[in-house]
Amino acid sequence: MFAITENKIREKQLGDDRAGAVVIFEGLVRNHNDGKKVTCLEYQAYIEMAEKVGQEILNETFNKFDIIDAACIHRVGMLQIGDAAVWIKVLSAHRDEAYQASKYIIDEVKSRVPIWKKEHYVDQEPEWVACHRCASHEEHHHSHEAVT
C-alpha cells in the first residue's frame, strides 16, 4: 500500500502471525538544513504518478526481499518541525529482511517518486530543494536535506 495524503500521517495497522520483525521508518521535518534554520516545509506531489511509482517500488521490494507486508505513506502540504513527511512499515519473519526492505523503499522513494519540497527559512526566501543537492547529500552525507 502506497498512499499520498494531505493530512497528518495515520499509521496503517499491519499484522500477521508469521511476522517476527517490524521495522518502521519515519522521515521528520528537521529544524535545520544546510546550515539554515528551517521554519516549515511545503511538500507538493504529482499525485497520480507518485502513487504509481510508489506502488512500483513496493512491488520491487516484495520481489527483492523475503518480507510479509510493506506500506508507505507520504504526506503533502505544509508541514511543521517534527511532523512526519513519510512513514514506512515493513513486516518480515526475520529482521535483516525488514531492515533491508525499509532502506530500499526510502532510498527509492527519495530518488524516483515525483514529490518536491520547498523549505521556508527564518532568515531568507523559501526555495525548492534541488536534486543535485539531494544527490550530493546522498553520496556524501552532507546535511543538505530537511528530512533524511
Next chain:
Amino acid sequence: MFAITENKIREKQLGDDRAGAVVIFEGLVRNHNDGKKVTCLEYQAYIEMAEKVGQEILNETFNKFDIIDAACIHRVGMLQIGDAAVWIKVLSAHRDEAYQASKYIIDEVKSRVPIWKKEHYVDQEPEWVACHRCASHEEHHHSHEAVT
C-alpha cells in the same frame, strides 16, 4: 533508556527538533519456529544485570553512531503470538545512522543481555531456546527463533 517490563510494551515518546529520521524496530512473537507451531513464549530475565548490560549497549551505540536519542524496552513473562517482545527506537539527523544504530542495538541485545525464552508448542513439551541454535540461526538465517 533501557528497561525491562512485565507489561505490554508502551512506546516511550522521544522527540527532538533536530531529528530527521526515526527507526523503530519491534521483535514479535511468531507462530512458528524451526518448523514447529508455537503457541506462546515465556521470557525470563536476570533483571538487575539485564538493565546494566542494556544500558552499556545504548552507551556504546551513542559512541559509535551519530544519533540523537535511543531507547529499548524488553518485555518478560508470558507472551502471545503477535506480542512485541522488544521495542527499539532511534532518532538521528540522517537516516543511515538510525538504521545502523537500530541494528547494532538489537544484535547486541540478542547476544549479550541475560534474557531467556521458553517456547511452548502445539505438539510437544516446551523448551528453553538454546544459544547454539540462536547462533547458528544468526549466521545462516535458519528459522530457529520465535522472535527475530
Next chain:
Amino acid sequence: MKIKIKYFAAMRESTGKSSEVIETTATSLSAVYDELNDRYHFPLNRDDLKVAVNEKYVDFEEAVSPDDTVVFIPPVAGG
C-alpha cells in the same frame, strides 16, 4: 496536435500555471521543452529535468502523441 502540460514546484511558480493545453507541431519531448522554454524561460535546464508522459518516466527523445499528458519533472525531493 493538442497535448496537456502539467507544472509542479519551481516550474509551476515560473509559469504561474498548474496545467495548460497547448497546440504543438513538436515531434519530440525535447522539442516541446524548447518551445515552452522560449515562452516561459524555465528556471531549470533540460539536463536538470526528467520528463514523464502519461505518468511514466520516458526519454526526452521520444515522440509525443495527441492528448498526451506531459510533465517536466524537476529534481524530486520526497522523504
Next chain:
Amino acid sequence: MKIKIKYFAAMRESTGKSSEVIETTATSLSAVYDELNDRYHFPLNRDDLKVAVNEKYVDFEEAVSPDDTVVFIPPVAGG
C-alpha cells in the same frame, strides 16, 4: 566463605531454586560450577554457560570472594 548463587531458565528448573547461599572453599568460578554440578547435574555443560559475578560477565578462571553473587548464564535468547 558464603556466596550467593542465582539460577535462571533451564538452570532454575533443574535445581528447583531461583537462588541459594552456599558455603564453599572453591577458589575459582570454575570450581564453584564443578561443586554445584556434582550436586545438581546441571542440564548445561560449562562450555555452554557464561558466568556473571555481581552483574558483570567475568571469566570462569577468576576467583570468588565472600558475598559475591554468582550466576551461571545459560545461552541468552532475548529479542
